[in-house]
Amino acid sequence: MQDEKFDAIVVGAGPAGVAAAITMARAGLQVVILEKGEKPGSKNVMGGILYRHNLEEVVGEAWKEAPIERPMIEEQRWFMTDQAALRLLGHKNFRHREHPNSWSVLRARFDPWFASKAEEAGAFVINETVVENLVVKDGKVVGVATGREGDLFADVVIVCEGIGLGKRLLEKAGLKKPIRANQAAIAVKEIMALDPAKIEERFNCEPGEGCAVECFGASTMGRAGFMFIYTNQDTLSVGGGVLVSDYNGGVVRARDVGRVDHGVFSPNELMEHFKTHPAIKPLLEGAETVEYVAKMIPEAGYKSMPKLFGDGYLVCGDAAMMANPVHREGSNLAMASGRMAGETVIQAKELGDFSERTLSRYKGRVDNSFIGKDMRKYNDAVPLLEQNPEMLGKYPELLDRALDEFFRVDGVSKWEKQSRILKMFAKEGGVKMAWNTAKAAWTMK
Ligand SMILES: Cc1cc2nc3c(=O)[nH]c(=O)nc-3n(C[C@H](O)[C@H](O)[C@H](O)COP(=O)(O)OP(=O)(O)OC[C@H]3O[C@@H](n4cnc5c(N)ncnc54)[C@H](O)[C@@H]3O)c2cc1C
Numbered sequence: 001m002q003d004e005k006f007d008a009i010v011v012g013a014g015p016a017g018v019a020a021a022i023t024m025a026r027a028g029l030q031v032v033i034l035e036k037g038e039k040p041g042s043k044n045v046m047g048g049i050l051y052r053h054n055l056e057e058v059v060g061e062a063w064k065e066a067p068i069e070r071p072m073i074e075e076q077r078w079f080m081t082d083q084a085a086l087r088l089l090g091h092k093n094f095r096h097r098e099h100p101n102s103w104s105v106l107r108a109r110f111d112p113w114f115a116s117k118a119e120e121a122g123a124f125v126i127n128e129t130v131v132e133n134l135v136v137k138d139g140k141v142v143g144v145a146t147g148r149e150g151d152l153f154a155d156v157v158i159v160c161e162g163i164g165l166g167k168r169l170l171e172k173a174g175l176k177k178p179i180r181a182n183q184a185a186i187a188v189k190e191i192m193a194l195d196p197a198k199i200e201e202r203f204n205c206e207p208g209e210g211c212a213v214e215c216f217g218a219s220t221m222g223r224a225g226f227m228f229i230y231t232n233q234d235t236l237s238v239g240g241g242v243l244v245s246d247y248n249g250g251v252v253r254a255r256d257v258g259r260v261d262h263g264v265f266s267p268n269e270l271m272e273h274f275k276t277h278p279a280i281k282p283l284l285e286g287a288e289t290v291e292y293v294a295k296m297i298p299e300a301g302y303k304s305m306p307k308l309f310g311d312g313y314l315v316c317g318d319a320a321m322m323a324n325p326v327h328r329e330g331s332n333l334a335m336a337s338g339r340m341a342g343e344t345v346i347q348a349k350e351l352g353d354f355s356e357r358t359l360s361r362y363k364g365r366v367d368n369s370f371i372g373k374d375m376r377k378y379n380d381a382v383p384l385l386e387q388n389p390e391m392l393g394k395y396p397e398l399l400d401r402a403l404d405e406f407f408r409v410d411g412v413s414k415w416e417k418q419s420r421i422l423k424m425f426a427k428e429g430g431v432k433m434a435w436n437t438a439k440a441a442w443t444m445k
Contacts, residue, residue, distance in 0.1 A: 016317025023342025041111025
């Protein structure tokens, strides 16, 4: 393989890399994917909810064979305080029985299947191969340096290495600035084994159907981020995270934002805090942890994205900081951007031109798609939460106190209760709360 030159080298067999490889291989291009794990999926972490639309765009009808866990029939969003859980949103959507929108997946099962579709299309997948550097000649990326396979060359290298701590390929080559601590979250995830009948009973699901629960507020000790439970076939995916900037030397410092002060805690303690919340504990009763993993998630919107193209290279997915910081979407942006990169390379091949000029068409595709639009739309979402920490601390507490008063039957008249609630909001800065809530609703709509 040493002297071969490929049309395209793809770094990383995650959703972005495999989508790019399938697209190009189907058009007859010579493509190789280099994956550092012993097989695709062995190094990957995700909640994980995967979306049909973007998968179908890449593999067509073959999405029906994908190894999914459960179709998501219900979405729930909870606002939590230490003493209560406010179920703000619940949407049980029976249309998804016939036409699934999303499924829970386990990446260790999904990724090998997805990569097998790239192989079927004619791409080579080489596992256990770490790409150590991009090979740059006269300012153009011409290949990659690997420990195991030596240097490999191609007309274009598509970087789909995901996001992580330490210097990544683009940073080593000076093509991307290091990620700042408020541009990404560190998330932890446990897979917990539980009898399917118990999963269905506890999450009110029909056999084989699933539910996604996401919890804000006290679940993350008031930090920008959320915790989740996703139902799999016979396991639960339990996890969540907060911005890296909220971790200080491995600890998160509590700020005084009107919530219970939890002192300092580690990501692991964040997880334990969530798992022992009175609304969560019974859902996990008897479930056994079979896997524990941690990984980063891009959180900073469009402005954090690096240059997506240059002479001889393109960047997709998490490596390009493409993840929606408000919705839990990442895998779909990765697949869509991989597909768009693949389509751009097919055009470049037809033109016989892999220069920056031709490859810049990729950015046009991204910008005009839901990726560019959503990434721009949510640019200010995380800064808003960072600058107004009371939104996930004090405000849920106030709502909880108001509802406690409202629902409590204690001989006090409803007039008096309403007056008490209004006075409480007035005293605690209700006008600012209304203004901030409107701002948040506008920013995150
Ligand atoms: C806890 C958690 C929960 C999440 N939940 C969801 C969810 O529910 N829904 C959703 O859509 N998204 C979710 N995401 C985000 C989603 O996982 C990512 O957006 C998505 O995986 C990005 O795909 P990717 O292909 O860009 O990168 P990755 O999936 O990270 O794939 C990168 C691949 O590159 C390989 N690689 C890295 N460096 C090298 C190298 N130097 N040489 C060779 N190979 C290399 C890695 O081993 C990996 O296989 C979650 C993320 C986390 C951490």
